Amino acid sequence: MNVHFIAIGGSAMHNLALALHNKGYQVTGSDDTIFEPSKSRLAAKGLLPESFGWFPEKITANLDAIVLGMHAKADNPELLKAQELGLKIYSYPEFLYEQSKHKTRVVIGGSHGKTTITSMILHVMHYHDRDVDYMVGAQLEGFDVMVKLTDDNDFIVLEGDEYLSSPIDRRPKFHLYKPNIALLSGIAWDHINVFPTYENYVEQFSIFVDSIVKGGSINYNEEDAEVKRVVEASENPIRKIAYHTPEYTVEDGETLLETPEGLMPIEIFGKHNLNNLAGAKWICQHMGIDEDDFYEAISTFKGASKRLEKIAESNNAVAYKDFAHSPSKVEATTKAVKEQYNDRKLIACLELHTYSSLNAEFLKEYKGALDAADVAVVFYSPHAVEIKKLEEVTQDQIANAFKRDDLVIYTNPEAFKDFLFKQNFDNTALLLMSSGNYGGLDFDAVKELIH
Structure with missing residues (x-):
C-alpha cells in the first residue's frame, strides 16, 4: 500500500x-x-x-x-x-480506525490523565510479554515508537484525544475510534480556541460515550462529578463501571499503595496518579491481566515522559518537570509534589504557553491552581501572545486570576532565569510546569542547581 x-x-x-x-x-x-x-x-x-x-x-x-x-x-x-x-484522504484518527476496525479497540479519554493511563496499560502488557497494538502521546521507556500497528494483535490501545482530527475534519479525534472498551478519566475545560464554551466542550465527551460499540464497556472516574453525570446520563447499552482513588500513604517521600497483599511501594505519586492507576487496573483486567499480575508490573512503572519527570535529586532537594498547563492539571501536579515532600519548601513555576492559558477570559479558571506551593511563579512571553494573535494579557490580569497575593510574575526569560538561579534549594522541591521551555531555559543547567 x-x-x-x-x-x-x-x-x-x-x-x-x-x-x-x-x-x-x-x-x-x-x-x-x-x-x-x-x-x-x-x-x-x-x-x-x-x-x-x-x-x-x-x-x-x-x-x-x-x-x-x-x-x-x-x-x-x-x-x-x-x-x-x-x-482517499484520511485524518490521523480515521486512518487509525481503518487499521484497527477488526481489532478490539481500547480507547482512553479524558481532559487529563489519558497519556499516563495509556502508558500504565502498555507498561503492564509489556512487562507480561503481551503484544498489543497501540497509539500513545508520549515516548515510553522500553518502547521505541509511539504507534504500533500489526495484522496479528487482537487488541489496540488508543489514547483518545478530544482535539480536532484534521483541517478539513473538525470532529474530535476520539469520536472516530468506536471503542469496544473505553475509559473516561476527567473533564476540565480545555482547547477554548476550538470549544468556546464549557457546555460545548462537555458535549464532546457525551458523544464519545455514545460512540462506544453497543455491548461494550466504559470505566469512569466517579470522583469527577462531570464524568459521572455524562456517563450515567448516556442511554447507550453498555456496561458502566466506576472507579475511584485507592487507599495509599506517603512515608519519607515514598508512596505506599494498599493492595490485598498489604502495602506496596510504587514509583509514581500524587492522588491524580493513583486515580489513574485504578482506571488502568480495570482496563488491564478487561484485557486478561489478573489483579496480582497488575500490581507486580505497576510497581516498576516510573511514569510517562514529561509527566512528573524527576530531572534531578540530591540528599535534600529534588526537581521535577511536568507537561501540566491546564488549570486542573496544574493544581493536581502542585498538590502531588507538596504531598510527597510536605516537609520541604515547594517552588512551583508555571509557564502560560497555550492558546487557552493566554486567553484573558479563560485565565480565571486558574484560581487557586498554585495554592499548594510555598513559592508560586508564573512566566509568560508577551511575544508568544503576539505570535498567537491574541489580545494582550497583563500582569494584573494574571495576578487577579490566580487569587494569590504573593504570586511572582515574569515576562522576561532572563529575569526568570536569574530568579531561579538565585534560589537556595536546601530542603526544597522545584516543580517546572510547561509545554514550552520558559523562553529558552537550559534544563541541564537547572539540574546543576540541585546538588
Missing part, C-alpha cells in the same frame, strides 16, 4: 509513518519544517523528505491513501491536488 503524509513531521504523524513503514507499507511525506526528534527518526528509516515544502507533483493517482495532519492548512497545495484527483 502506498501512503503519503501531508505534514509528516508532527509527533503523532511521524510515529504513524514509522509504524506503517515497519508494517511494510510504501511511505512518503512532506512538511514545511521538521524538528527533532521527528527529523532524525524519519531520516533513520529513509522517510525524511529530501527538501522542505509542499510539492503537488508528489501527489499521483498511484497513491492508495493520503493522511492529512493538523499542521497542514485547508488550502495546502498537496491537499488540493489530492482532492482534484479524487484520492
Whole structure:
C-alpha cells in the first residue's frame, strides 16, 4: 500500500509513518519544517523528505491513501491536488480506525490523565510479554515508537484525544475510534480556541460515550462529578463501571499503595496518579491481566515522559518537570509534589504557553491552581501572545486570576532565569510546569542547581 503524509513531521504523524513503514507499507511525506526528534527518526528509516515544502507533483493517482495532519492548512497545495484527483484522504484518527476496525479497540479519554493511563496499560502488557497494538502521546521507556500497528494483535490501545482530527475534519479525534472498551478519566475545560464554551466542550465527551460499540464497556472516574453525570446520563447499552482513588500513604517521600497483599511501594505519586492507576487496573483486567499480575508490573512503572519527570535529586532537594498547563492539571501536579515532600519548601513555576492559558477570559479558571506551593511563579512571553494573535494579557490580569497575593510574575526569560538561579534549594522541591521551555531555559543547567 502506498501512503503519503501531508505534514509528516508532527509527533503523532511521524510515529504513524514509522509504524506503517515497519508494517511494510510504501511511505512518503512532506512538511514545511521538521524538528527533532521527528527529523532524525524519519531520516533513520529513509522517510525524511529530501527538501522542505509542499510539492503537488508528489501527489499521483498511484497513491492508495493520503493522511492529512493538523499542521497542514485547508488550502495546502498537496491537499488540493489530492482532492482534484479524487484520492482517499484520511485524518490521523480515521486512518487509525481503518487499521484497527477488526481489532478490539481500547480507547482512553479524558481532559487529563489519558497519556499516563495509556502508558500504565502498555507498561503492564509489556512487562507480561503481551503484544498489543497501540497509539500513545508520549515516548515510553522500553518502547521505541509511539504507534504500533500489526495484522496479528487482537487488541489496540488508543489514547483518545478530544482535539480536532484534521483541517478539513473538525470532529474530535476520539469520536472516530468506536471503542469496544473505553475509559473516561476527567473533564476540565480545555482547547477554548476550538470549544468556546464549557457546555460545548462537555458535549464532546457525551458523544464519545455514545460512540462506544453497543455491548461494550466504559470505566469512569466517579470522583469527577462531570464524568459521572455524562456517563450515567448516556442511554447507550453498555456496561458502566466506576472507579475511584485507592487507599495509599506517603512515608519519607515514598508512596505506599494498599493492595490485598498489604502495602506496596510504587514509583509514581500524587492522588491524580493513583486515580489513574485504578482506571488502568480495570482496563488491564478487561484485557486478561489478573489483579496480582497488575500490581507486580505497576510497581516498576516510573511514569510517562514529561509527566512528573524527576530531572534531578540530591540528599535534600529534588526537581521535577511536568507537561501540566491546564488549570486542573496544574493544581493536581502542585498538590502531588507538596504531598510527597510536605516537609520541604515547594517552588512551583508555571509557564502560560497555550492558546487557552493566554486567553484573558479563560485565565480565571486558574484560581487557586498554585495554592499548594510555598513559592508560586508564573512566566509568560508577551511575544508568544503576539505570535498567537491574541489580545494582550497583563500582569494584573494574571495576578487577579490566580487569587494569590504573593504570586511572582515574569515576562522576561532572563529575569526568570536569574530568579531561579538565585534560589537556595536546601530542603526544597522545584516543580517546572510547561509545554514550552520558559523562553529558552537550559534544563541541564537547572539540574546543576540541585546538588
